[in-house]
Amino acid sequence: MANVTFPRALAPRNLLTGAALRRLLGVAALLGGWELVARLGGTRLTPTLDEIAIRVLYDIETGTLLFHAQRTLLLAFSGLAIAVVVGCAVGLLMARSRWAEAALQPLLGATYPIPRLALYPVLILLFGLGAAPKIVLVSLECLYPMALGAYVGARSVTTTQLWLARNVGASWSRTLRDVIVPAALPSMLTGLRAAAPVMLIVIVVTEMIGENRGLGYMIMLARANFEPDGVLAVVAVLAVLGFAFDRAVVLLSRVLVFWERDVRL
Amino acid sequence: MLSSNAAPSGATTMEAITDQPQLRLTGVRKTFHRDRKTVEALRDVSFEVPRGQFLSALGPSGCGKSTMLHIIGGFETATSGSVHLDGKPVTAPGRDRGMMFQQATLFPWKTVQANVAWPLLVDGWKRKHARERARELLATVGLSGFEHSYPAELSGGMRQRAALARTLGLAPDILLMDEPFGALDAQTRELMQEELTRIWQESQLTVIFITHDINEAVFLGDRVLVMGARPGRIIADVEIELDRPRGAHTKRDPKLVEYHNEFWDLIRQEAGPQPSGSRDAGETPS
Numbered sequence: 386m387a388n389v390t391f392p393r394a395l396a397p398r399n400l401l402t403g404a405a406l407r408r409l410l411g412v413a414a415l416l417g418g419w420e421l422v423a424r425l426g427g428t429r430l431t432p433t434l435d436e437i438a439i440r441v442l443y444d445i446e447t448g449t450l451l452f453h454a455q456r457t458l459l460l461a462f463s464g465l466a467i468a469v470v471v472g473c474a475v476g477l478l479m480a481r482s483r484w485a486e487a488a489l490q491p492l493l494g495a496t497y498p499i500p501r502l503a504l505y506p507v508l509i510l511l512f513g514l515g516a517a518p519k520i521v522l523v524s525l526e527c528l529y530p531m532a533l534g535a536y537v538g539a540r541s542v543t544t545t546q547l548w549l550a551r552n553v554g555a556s557w558s559r560t561l562r563d564v565i566v567p568a569a570l571p572s573m574l575t576g577l578r579a580a581a582p583v584m585l586i587v588i589v590v591t592e593m594i595g596e597n598r599g600l601g602y603m604i605m606l607a608r609a610n611f612e613p614d615g616v617l618a619v620v621a622v623l624a625v626l627g628f629a630f631d632r633a634v635v636l637l638s639r640v641l642v643f644w645e646r647d648v649r650l
Numbered sequence: 651m652l653s654s655n656a657a658p659s660g661a662t663t664m665e666a667i668t669d670q671p672q673l674r675l676t677g678v679r680k681t682f683h684r685d686r687k688t689v690e691a692l693r694d695v696s697f698e699v700p701r702g703q704f705l706s707a708l709g710p711s712g713c714g715k716s717t718m719l720h721i722i723g724g725f726e727t728a729t730s731g732s733v734h735l736d737g738k739p740v741t742a743p744g745r746d747r748g749m750m751f752q753q754a755t756l757f758p759w760k761t762v763q764a765n766v767a768w769p770l771l772v773d774g775w776k777r778k779h780a781r782e783r784a785r786e787l788l789a790t791v792g793l794s795g796f797e798h799s800y801p802a803e804l805s806g807g808m809r810q811r812a813a814l815a816r817t818l819g820l821a822p823d824i825l826l827m828d829e830p831f832g833a834l835d836a837q838t839r840e841l842m843q844e845e846l847t848r849i850w851q852e853s854q855l856t857v858i859f860i861t862h863d864i865n866e867a868v869f870l871g872d873r874v875l876v877m878g879a880r881p882g883r884i885i886a887d888v889e890i891e892l893d894r895p896r897g898a899h900t901k902r903d904p905k906l907v908e909y910h911n912e913f914w915d916l917i918r919q920e921a922g923p924q925p926s927g928s929r930d931a932g933e934t935p936s
Contacts, residue, residue, distance in 0.1 A: 543755070545751045545753060545755045546755055546757075548723075548725050548743070548749065548751075549749070549751070549755050551725065551742075551743040552723065552725075552743045552744075552745070552747070552748070552749045552820070553745065553768070553769040553772050553773075553820065554743075554744065554745055554769075554772060554773070555772045559772060563757075563768065563772075564757070567757065567759045570759075642759075643759075644758040644759050644800060644801075644802060645758075
């Protein structure tokens with residue numbers, strides 16, 4: 386008989402096994418390669434890893450990193466939160482209503498290839514400089530993976546599951562809450578996993594344009610001061626943040642979607 | 651017959667409705683449109699089911715037996731004809747008709763107990779009472795000790811037991827079973843059939859049981875409707891005179907073999923080399 390032990394995901398036991406080490410090979414090769422280049426033929430443009438690390442520590446010490454990161458994350462998560470709510474609503478609606486599907490699917494399909502970053506100037510004109518256009522752009526960009534995830538998930542609800550709900554006499558809202566949303570949850574989390582890095586990319590890019598706060602601004606400032614180590618320090622921090630978010634979503638999936646043992650994110 | 655025995659549990663208003671059939675199908679017809687062609691899934695299906703009867707509907711795949719059950723359940727609508735339950739026309743699904751599907755359709759994110767308790771909670775039961783009732787129902791189907799297991803941890807047979815417990819929790823007047831043991835292995839299947847006769851005997855429920863397995867239909871049923879395909883229709887309606895209570899010993903009853911042969915002949919004729927016009931051949935077998 387199958388054996389479901391869902392909090393297993395939280396066990397840190399496999400962190401240092403051979404398999405885990407092998408998975409670090411690619412990252413190690415990249416860093417090693419950079420270090421080699423920096424040491425052998427390096428210029429000011431290619432700071433070594435320890436120089437970058439020192440810069441990160443320096444930025445932490447002076448408080449600048451925390452100050453800018455806070456702002457970035459606040460805007461990013463605000464945008465993501467909007468995308469999660471709106472995207473899930475749109476996706477569920479499309480999956481469960483033929484009208485909504487007919488009306489919205491072509492719209493999403495047609496607008497998906499448009500580089501939404503190109504809309505940023507328009508958003509600035511509409512919302513002014515500041516937080517609003519950035520939040521809007523992040524949510525616009527994250528809307529697609531979220532809506533798609535919710536749509537695919539809600540479509541996976543079987544006819545018999547819905548018939549069961551009708552047989553039992555469950556209301557529309559009850560069916561949504563107890564049947565459709567749980568069934569769609571794994572796919573929604575896949576959407577969230579796709580949205581998280583998009584969120585970081587978009588927020589940092591918007592902060593690089595006409596802004597005086599945020600990690601994107603830090604990059605532009607370091608560039609203006611001709612400090613490649615400053616640029617790369619922020620990039621390193623962003624890499625760590627991106628990785629942390631990804632693992633957080635995976636962990637969340639394992640806890641929330643414990644019944645899907647076969648799905649390895 | 652069982653229909654005349656007043657059920658001590660469950661049913662409440664027995665007096666007014668004992669002599670009229672509990673369920674009546676009149677001229678039920680169902681057509682589908684597929685690739686610009688009209689497919690007749692059911693033609694002129696009419697029959698009555700007295701209260702407390704275990705009715706098996708036997709037929710090859712594609713004879714529309716599941717469609718018939720879905721119409722009785724209110725999940726699909728008949729193209730013409732009518733279904734009446736206790737004199738009232740059936741228009742939508744309802745808790746008076748408990749449906750069991752070929753797949754157990756348990757929610758994988760809920761424990762077995764939570765799955766069984768769900769319809770009760772939807773009905774407005776208090777959480778504590780629903781939990782207690784779910785535990786009772788699980789005991790009825792022999793799943794005590796598995797309350798906190800998840801469906802993925804159960805075998806196919808156990809999942810169907812849980813689904814049966816959930817359906818019984820609706821306190822239905824009729825149990826509609828759509829090949830519920832069709833996906834189980836042979837041994838589990840036999841055991842489930844014996845379990846079902848036991849549970850049915852205790853519950854006095856009316857059951858409509860869809861199957862393509864002749865022995866299953868005969869072993870379980872008070873009566874067997876044999877259905878033919880293209881178009882789906884009733885080709886025979888036979889009372890099964892095997893003693894009750896039935897159990898493992900019934901499977902060795904020579905009469906079961908006779909019924910088996912009789913129905914097999916009917917189905918063989920039906921599935922004969924050419925599906926020509928002469929289809930009224932075996933109306934009432936000897």
